Amino acid sequence: MKGYIEERAINIANYIIEENATVRQTAKKFGISKSTVHKDVTERLVQINPALAARARKVLDVNKSERHIRGGLATREKYLHQKGIV
Template sequence: MKDYIEERAVEIAEYIIETKATVRQTAKKFGISKSTVHKDCTERLLQINPSLAAEARKVLDVNKQERHIRGGLATREKYLHQHG
């Protein structure tokens, strides 16, 4: 694996852990796709730094569980502004 990819994977994981960011927020911040963020955190990072990968995974799992709540809030917000 290329060095810059390994560095990016570690940076992404650290960012997710520190900020509790979602995959979408992380992709936007680093200027890469959501699938790249996901692959870096789940596959590449496991080979580089398994303990960091496990920590990042915990945050991503929590975000995934809360995803439907955030989506509902965003929809509610959208309709409040349209009709208000």
């Protein structure tokens, strides 16, 4: 079982880096929870492959810093649709 978890952590990190994916997108793609994605990248992967973990963490940090902007845009779209503008 441990080999599966290590392989999953590596696959998750590669997906995040290649697709510039968020934790939520990654969780949906792999059929796991957001907390599992986070734990795989921040704890498990650091022990398996620290360089890959750092690259994935960098993408996640950028996504985290931008999430308030995406949330605002989503809210704007919602209200534009309700008013029939878009």
